[in-house]
Structure formats: structure tokens, C-alpha cells
Amino acid sequence: MNNSPILQMKGVAKRFTLHHQNGIELPVLGDVDLAVRPGECVVLDGPSGMGKSTLLKMVYANYRASEGSITVRSVSGALVDVTQATPRALVQLRRDTIGYVSQFLRVIPRVSALDVVAEPLAEDAAGDRTALEAAREQARQWLVRLRIPERLWHLPPATFSGGEQQRINIARNMIKPKPLLLLDEPTASLDAANTETVISLIREAVERGAALVGIFHDAHVGAAVATRRVNVGDFRGAPA
Numbered sequence: 001m002n003n004s005p006i007l008q009m010k011g012v013a014k015r016f017t018l019h020h021q022n023g024i025e026l027p028v029l030g031d032v033d034l035a036v037r038p039g040e041c042v043v044l045d046g047p048s049g050m051g052k053s054t055l056l057k058m059v060y061a062n063y064r065a066s067e068g069s070i071t072v073r074s075v076s077g078a079l080v081d082v083t084q085a086t087p088r089a090l091v092q093l094r095r096d097t098i099g100y101v102s103q104f105l106r107v108i109p110r111v112s113a114l115d116v117v118a119e120p121l122a123e124d125a126a127g128d129r130t131a132l133e134a135a136r137e138q139a140r141q142w143l144v145r146l147r148i149p150e151r152l153w154h155l156p157p158a159t160f161s162g163g164e165q166q167r168i169n170i171a172r173n174m175i176k177p178k179p180l181l182l183l184d185e186p187t188a189s190l191d192a193a194n195t196e197t198v199i200s201l202i203r204e205a206v207e208r209g210a211a212l213v214g215i216f217h218d219a220h221v222g223a224a225v226a227t228r229r230v231n232v233g234d235f236r237g238a239p240a
């Protein structure tokens, strides 16, 4: 296995410009140096407002870094600096290399829960019927494992409970094994049994050699999955 980092952040800083407050700048993170290798699950610690979610959003290129480089080793082996990548390269990277599980499901109107979960594999099937059916079969297995009642499988998740939506989101974002997985409170609305299932899923991802970076307010989950802990407050530039 290639043990070089899947994620490498060097000298990363983030400042928000508050346009409605005379353009004042809010420094959140500075001098972030972080390398994450295959088989690591780095848990981000630090008090509320320190910039944990901001760090993940920069890696996923939802937020643009103010300084520094964020290099991701793609499935094809190419090193891509997400701070410089073209929109097209970012779409490809999100499709094949970087998974991002947030607390909230972005609901797609009229698409059933089963198809929402199957979609990342169905996209790759490119119309091939056997591959499409295999994608839907895998989606069924994920729905069973995450205890989504069968009566919900063919309904769009818009009206599902918070915990049900969160589990659909986890299944959709983990069904396709990707080298880098970003987890922003994936168990926030889950009961004990489903939380344990997610802990197992995270450990399985670590075992297959994925690199993970996660935020978990539930200390039990963080302790159960962490191979290393990083305190975001230690990155210089973060407010005291």
C-alpha cells in the first residue's frame, strides 16, 4: 500500500471577510500543517468556534483557503491542490476521491431514498443495467444496515426524521469507497444502536486504508474511532 499522505495541508490559513461589517477580517485558522495517511482517522478537537468545520470545508473546497496548499492524492494517484483546482477537477475529485458526510442531507426532490443512496454507484454504471441493479442492491444492504424501515425505501427522504435523513446521508456518502472521508458530526442525531453501526462503518473504512478526518461532539464516538487526535486550537492564528 502506498503510505504517502492522502491529505496534506501546508501553511493553511482562513480569514473570513465580514462584508456587512465594514469588511473587517475574522481570522479563524492559521499555519495549519496536517498530513493524513491511509488507515488514519484523525479526530479534530477544540472548543466550539475554533474552526473545525471550517477546516473540513476548506478540504472539500466549500470554503476557499486564504493561504497555503491543500494537496489530495486522487484515486488515479495524481496530487491535486484543491486551492488551485479548476471547478471541473473539483467535481471529479468529489466524485472519486473525497467523501464528505455532514449532519444534514441535501434533499433531492422526488428521488426515492433507495436511489438517493444508490446514486454515487449508479453514476458510474453509466446506463449499464447489470451495474445499475448491483448499485441498487448495495443501496438496499446499506439501508438495512442503517435500520431504515423498508416502507420508507421508495419515498423521497424530505419528510424523514432528522435521524433517518442523517442515516440516508451516511449511506449515500459512504456507499462508494473513497480514499479520503471527511466527517462533520455524522452521529449528531442518531440513537445508540445506529451510532454503534456508524462507528463500525468508520473502522471498516480505516481498515480498507482510507484516510479520515472527523469531528465528533460525542466523546464516546471520537474515542472509539480516533487513531490520532489534533487540537485545532493549536493551529496558530486561531483566536485564543
Ligand SMILES: Nc1ncnc2c1ncn2[C@@H]1O[C@H](COP(=O)(O)OP(=O)(O)OP(=O)(O)O)[C@@H](O)[C@H]1O
Binding pocket: 016, 026, 028, 046, 047, 048, 049, 050, 051, 052, 053, 054, 055
Ligand atoms: N461563512 C462564514 N462567514 C463568516 N464567518 C464564518 C463562516 N463560517 C464560519 N465562520 C466563523 O468561523 C469560526 C469557526 O467556525 P466553525 O464552524 O469552523 O467552528 P467549529 O470549531 O466547527 O465550531 P462548532 O464546534 O461549534 O461546530 C466561527 O467564529 C464562525 O462564526
